[in-house]
Amino acid sequence: MEKEKKKDELVQLNIKETTMCDATAQMLRKAEKDGVETAFHRAATMKACPIGADSACCKHCSMGPCRLNAKDPYGKVGVCGATIDTIQARNFARMVASGAAAHTDHGMSMLDLFREVVNGHIKEYRIKDTIKLEEVCREIGIEVEGRTPEEMAMDLYHELERTYTQVEGEIPFAKRVPEKTLETWRKHGVVPRGAMREIMELMHRTHMGVDQHYENITKQCSRTALSDGWGGSMVATEISDILFGTPVPVRAEVNMGCLKEDEVNVIIHGHEPNLFESMLDSVNDPSLIQAAKDAGAKGINLVGMCCSGAEMLSRHGIPHAGNFMSTEAILITGAVDAMGVDVQCIKQGLAKVAECYGTNLFTTNPRCHIEGVEHIQFEEHAPRECTDAIVERAIVRFKNRKLPIEIPQIRNLGVHGFSHEYINYMLGGSFRSSYTPLNDNIINGRIRGVAGVVGCTNPRVKQDWVHVELVKELIKRDVLVVQTGCSQIALAKAGLYTPEAAHLAGAGLREVCETVGMPPVLGLGSCVDNSRILIACAEMVRVGGLGESIADLPVAGAAPEWMSEKAISIGHYFVASGVYTVFGVTFPIVEGTKFHKLLFEGLADMGFGTWGFTPDPYEMARMMVAHIDAKRKALGIDKSRERVLMDMASRRDLEAA
Numbered sequence: 001m002e003k004e005k006k007k008d009e010l011v012q013l014n015i016k017e018t019t020m021c022d023a024t025a026q027m028l029r030k031a032e033k034d035g036v037e038t039a040f041h042r043a044a045t046m047k048a049c050p051i052g053a054d055s056a057c058c059k060h061c062s063m064g065p066c067r068l069n070a071k072d073p074y075g076k077v078g079v080c081g082a083t084i085d086t087i088q089a090r091n092f093a094r095m096v097a098s099g100a101a102a103h104t105d106h107g108m109s110m111l112d113l114f115r116e117v118v119n120g121h122i123k124e125y126r127i128k129d130t131i132k133l134e135e136v137c138r139e140i141g142i143e144v145e146g147r148t149p150e151e152m153a154m155d156l157y158h159e160l161e162r163t164y165t166q167v168e169g170e171i172p173f174a175k176r177v178p179e180k181t182l183e184t185w186r187k188h189g190v191v192p193r194g195a196m197r198e199i200m201e202l203m204h205r206t207h208m209g210v211d212q213h214y215e216n217i218t219k220q221c222s223r224t225a226l227s228d229g230w231g232g233s234m235v236a237t238e239i240s241d242i243l244f245g246t247p248v249p250v251r252a253e254v255n256m257g258c259l260k261e262d263e264v265n266v267i268i269h270g271h272e273p274n275l276f277e278s279m280l281d282s283v284n285d286p287s288l289i290q291a292a293k294d295a296g297a298k299g300i301n302l303v304g305m306c307c308s309g310a311e312m313l314s315r316h317g318i319p320h321a322g323n324f325m326s327t328e329a330i331l332i333t334g335a336v337d338a339m340g341v342d343v344q345c346i347k348q349g350l351a352k353v354a355e356c357y358g359t360n361l362f363t364t365n366p367r368c369h370i371e372g373v374e375h376i377q378f379e380e381h382a383p384r385e386c387t388d389a390i391v392e393r394a395i396v397r398f399k400n401r402k403l404p405i406e407i408p409q410i411r412n413l414g415v416h417g418f419s420h421e422y423i424n425y426m427l428g429g430s431f432r433s434s435y436t437p438l439n440d441n442i443i444n445g446r447i448r449g450v451a452g453v454v455g456c457t458n459p460r461v462k463q464d465w466v467h468v469e470l471v472k473e474l475i476k477r478d479v480l481v482v483q484t485g486c487s488q489i490a491l492a493k494a495g496l497y498t499p500e501a502a503h504l505a506g507a508g509l510r511e512v513c514e515t516v517g518m519p520p521v522l523g524l525g526s527c528v529d530n531s532r533i534l535i536a537c538a539e540m541v542r543v544g545g546l547g548e549s550i551a552d553l554p555v556a557g558a559a560p561e562w563m564s565e566k567a568i569s570i571g572h573y574f575v576a577s578g579v580y581t582v583f584g585v586t587f588p589i590v591e592g593t594k595f596h597k598l599l600f601e602g603l604a605d606m607g608f609g610t611w612g613f614t615p616d617p618y619e620m621a622r623m624m625v626a627h628i629d630a631k632r633k634a635l636g637i638d639k640s641r642e643r644v645l646m647d648m649a650s651r652r653d654l655e656a657a
């Protein structure tokens, strides 16, 4: 029995069933040899609490905690009388509040930086993309004719500040929402005000003894999630593009083989691009490069992980070493001389693993300290102080490397960096840049629909496997896949980010990919860049031919290996925007309850999207394709696809003859 194992005895993983990432597997084997524990090991010994997994418990006051019975959900209520639906809705809503807070606080940090850059207090960053600045201004009604970038930027700052602070009325990017979708939101009273207000109200309403109707809680839950998707996250993306550049396709490598044994290896892992941008300057500083050479290294090698890594991969082609479930594993190489982290998805377990391998681990953000880990605060008016210090410490560690190093020699080259602006340009060409060709290809049936496959990796399932199998199933059925975050890295490691991967796609999608020269899977960046998918959806509606609201589009979303509260917020803002969204792993609601019914059926009847759940990638693909086909049918374009398929079949017959 695992339970009876002695504490110091490391559980042996069935590594084949733990991850499909060969580099991570190799490092897990090494970890077991070295006697080092990872989150995979802890997941194997820590049985998930079954009551919590069903969200059938409440600890919102000290009359409880109260535990209800998921097998007999209406057999019992909490001490205060709260029903299963109230308890589940409150728990779910608080996940949304926390996830939305993470994204919007990150977005607000970007906006703070933007303000200080614009008013000249911070000189270390500048506005890189004035074209995007102008576009965003124009879209939300800020005068651009005859004005300097500084003038526009100041107005943009003040306007976007409302995304967070606005007490009454609609947030600025509500202007981007298709009219009919916005109508649905207005009808149900869920157009977001400032995120601060929405999150505050949601926390208030989920306090003991306040909102005790699951439908009413869900309403505020939707409003808060939307203040993330069309608010905080979207601001994070747009401001980061304006400051650091809008991504265009770039060839870049992922996987642990990006580490170099003969160089000083520095990893940045986290979510805020400002830290990473400054580190990029540091590693290119001639004096630091010289110092590295003096220490016997060939140079300094900068590698990303998780979401800011995905942004740097998209914007600058910086190599990316792996997703969330590989952050401990990579330290086991012994080759990481320093890892700097900022916020979100930073496992506390990193501290122990870093200690085992003598890696310098640094926290940098005032929001995230870790007990026992050295903190070097990142200050935006003197960013290099922090990042230079990390590099200097990495050089010292390189010089004193003692333990043997083992770097999995796996690198996967691919094309990343597809902003929604670039998709425009790529499909339409420079003179008629628009989404018309995408819509045309959907209408004529070559592309069956579009799926967003996003989100985390989770040690409760085989790492990367659900992502990869799902995406392969989707493209095989001519569904174009767009991706962000850890999911993007999973597929990049599986080799799907090359134009050649088009041979895995169905005949229709393959033809489009080959004509344009694009991979069948498009990576858009980090998790806040899911806002790019929202904008792409809005654009598809605007261009026409695919219905009047986002809910009409033949699209679907999935987070097959989700783990974070941020993922729940993202899932819910896609659902509230009109997208059918399927989650894997587990779903924190008891089936058969009224709240479950509302999320999985009721919301769709109200004009929103709807939630779906299955841990199985093949079933997930089937559900998403069935939804896409149902939307095609409702749009009256199901016949065109049959024609294309007939064409393809007859073409193949001809070829065979």
Ligand code: NFS
Pocket (backbone or CB within 6 Å): 271, 306, 307, 323, 324, 344, 345, 454, 455, 456, 457, 485, 486, 487, 526, 527, 528, 563, 564, 566, 567
């Ligand atoms: Ni998204 Fe980024 Fe990854 Fe999940 Fe975490 S890194 S913000 S939450 S684990 S995709």
Ligand code: SF4
Pocket (backbone or CB within 6 Å): 058, 059, 060, 061, 062, 063, 064, 065, 066, 078, 079, 080, 081, 082, 087, 208, 209
């Ligand atoms: Fe129990 Fe109600 Fe208190 Fe929750 S709020 S812990 S259900 S008494």
